[in-house]
Amino acid sequence: MDIFYHPHMDREIESLIERIHPPRVCIDNDSCRECTVVKVDSANKHGILLEMVQVLTDLDLIISRSYISSDGGWFMDVFHVTDQAGKKLTDETLMLHIQQKLCTTRRKGNISSDEDDETTSEPYGCDGPHSLQNTALEMTGLDRPGLLSEIAAVLAELGCTVTSGMAWTHNDRAACIIYVEDALKAGPIKDPIRLGHVQEQLQNVVEAHGDIGERKSVRLRNLAAGRTHTERRLHQLMYADRDYESCRACHGESSGEHKKGCDGTHVSVSRCKDKGYWVVNVRSRDRPKLLFDTVCVLTDLHYVVFHAAIRSKSSMAEQEYFIKHAVAGACLDEESERQKLILCLIAAIERRVSHVRLIPPTIKGLRVDIRTKNRTGLLSNVTRVFRENGLSVSRVEIGTQGDNAVGSFFVTDCSGQQVNPNIAELVRQECGGTVFTDHKSPYRVPKSSSSSLLAMDETTNNLVAKPIVSIGNMLWSQIERLSGSFGSIRS
Template sequence: MEIIPYKPYIDPEFESLIERIYPPRVCIDNETCPDCTLVKVDSANKRGILLEMVQVLTDLDLVISKSYISSDGGWFMDGRSVFHVTDQLNNKISDETLILYIQQALCTNRREGIAKELQARLKRDVRPRHVSVENSALEITGTDRPGLMSEISAVLHELGCHVTAAVAWTHNSRSACILYIEDGLDGGPITNPDRLAHVEEQLQIVVAAHHREGEKRSARLTNPVAGRTHTERRLHQLMYADKDYEQCQGCEKGVGHWKGCIRTHVFIEDCKEKGYSVVNVRCLDRPKLLFDTVCALTDLQYVVFHAAVSSKGSFADQEYFIRHEDGCTLDKESERIKLTKCLIAAVERRVSHGLRLDISTKNRMGLLADITRLFRENGLSVSRSEIGTNEDRAIGSFHVTDASGHEVDAHTIELVRQEIGGSVLVVNESPGKLDNRSRVSLASLLWSHLERISSNFSPIRP
């Protein structure tokens, strides 16, 4: 007779009971610090809440320079989780509408969401620019190789599918991309089951074409669902499932010139008197770093009870006191090794390699196919990309290298610029040529100002 382990029944409404009785409270403090705004959150420590808070601030393009989180007995100690934030120009947050938006987004009665009137007053889309919640989502993972994005977008164009947004990462010879597409014939998601199956089948053929037998790969097309996972979190999940972390190796403690080494360091120790495992991460600072590390910890089912995060110069230091969701610490060496590798992968997946090409032009069917075809024909390989639309314009960025992963020469870039018609801006983000803070501001400023200057660009020639 099979023995079924006992599991107590928990009413689904009970989890939100404390939030309903004591809803989260948010204080926006512009007085305490002279050079940043303090966002203080008093909230019950339920699963995933830290990631939700970081995601709200990150999606608003706010820079988190420091953060202090502490929770014991289910509540943030002293009633506070504190984030030191500025805008992309290192200014305090002074826009009253933005402040109100942050308070509503963090003080969530999440079932109601943000008031539409407030979103309209904010006069900006606060979702990541490459995120779409209305269209079909294509998720692809496999071996990274030059021309893959070009082949995928070409097939989609031939099948009459219009790419409205796309984001792609590469890491450790693996690639993952999410493309949001609509039926080019009718607009909106692809609702016909037969057509949906046909498009997915054709894309699976493309992905499988250059893979050896038994090699991991996937291509999956789905229609919109309520509560769709944040695109960048989903990319982390796809690459984790693809085991891109297996090749990651950290520096041994005391080795690798800890103070000046640009590699990612992860050390895990015990805090036996308090019953925590202590995780220290030191790496180069960059945008969305906190989101990426907290995302990895959350999806690996670890709970953060205390944390201190800060950046100094070009480096960032993060310290997390964690337990597994079942209350256990990391007692096994195999668990520590896996978490170390996963955190290194989470940090490095978003690291930019090669030149950044920012594109803004009138949106049309087949645009992504044409751009990536030009890259392929000129021997360029896409290491990372983010493409989205703003009304009738397509705005995006590609990080490109040559086919061997090395820097692209200026002559090749100029040939591509001429082919595209002058609508490509080149930004050199090579390490050492721009300090981190300059890269943060420059990248975001390009995004915010591309539309303003895009009227001077000529259209991409077919």
């Protein structure tokens, strides 16, 4: 008979455990030559892994290796991290901030489930929490050229100033979260009649080119004190919009080796009958925030990660998870459930890099970075330049720093041609400030000292698999070796 994990504990008992066993965080610069090792030791609870990963990724740290163990009532995680330049962490202030943030996050439980998504918290480095200042627009629907430009134009016309936001596109679907405030008086739009009018106008934009019965959603609301992370919420919106249904699993040979020239995303789900776990193996091109995107899906689908090992080197990443479903009686025995999990993981990995062609791994467009004085209608002006020059926006990250607006726009040419190299100058003429373009691949990450299961054959430039040993088999020795090494920060 299978035994299912049901993560229910009285909140008072959980709080007592946390007071008796407060989280311990060690930041170690001695044990690894090229990486800083962050070790977290804490009482366990559902979702804690995602909380830890979010703290590190919000600080733009690169996680090159991780070992996770949370069987029973205790959680222990080890992260090998570097900065964006591939260097160890040396800033004492940053290391103290990481330590405090991990402990604070553990005690407060900053990440909510998809049922408790009333707010969205500010990414690290931006001004103040959105949830205390702004009204939020959440939209999903069919992607098309000019959609963001039309939404931004309506917001500007109705007197809404955009303060920050994110938008992703994937498999011809689009999702965005845009934070706005009243252009006349700073702060959220509190008049329910005006909120309803703005939402109605935005719904007209989204429905303008869609077929009858087309999936779409527009939601405009004021947010209370928040816990849900913006990027996690985007994953939830795209999952609810079923973008994963159009994903294609990339299957290797029956031996587990990849086909010649294939560096796509490979996901497998198998049964570990001895321990009652399901084992999920993910192999994909490495990039920043890959671990966060993967753990988001597992958490939002109510899978509990009991053990995991993640490693990367060069351009490839290997992830292995030992999971059970959090709901008693639910499991992956049905083939349809296993396929759904596989497609959801593939979708989560692809959403952030939908502007990249995997085979060969080349950029289909370019990134346009801007920094200029913030004002009402700025987003409308920028996206109108893109639309008038035949460009489609595939991904957006915008925010404010003081009085300035900063943002990155990932654009592609609607006709499949190269993006006009003068687009930066055209945006600069329209909006002023500083504008740069970037052709770098998002898959280029700093080299790490971690081992990999893969080697690059330099003569053929093809991936050749070495004899594979399950990462999970090596997890136990690593955890045992590191479990006694918690202490204070050492630099």
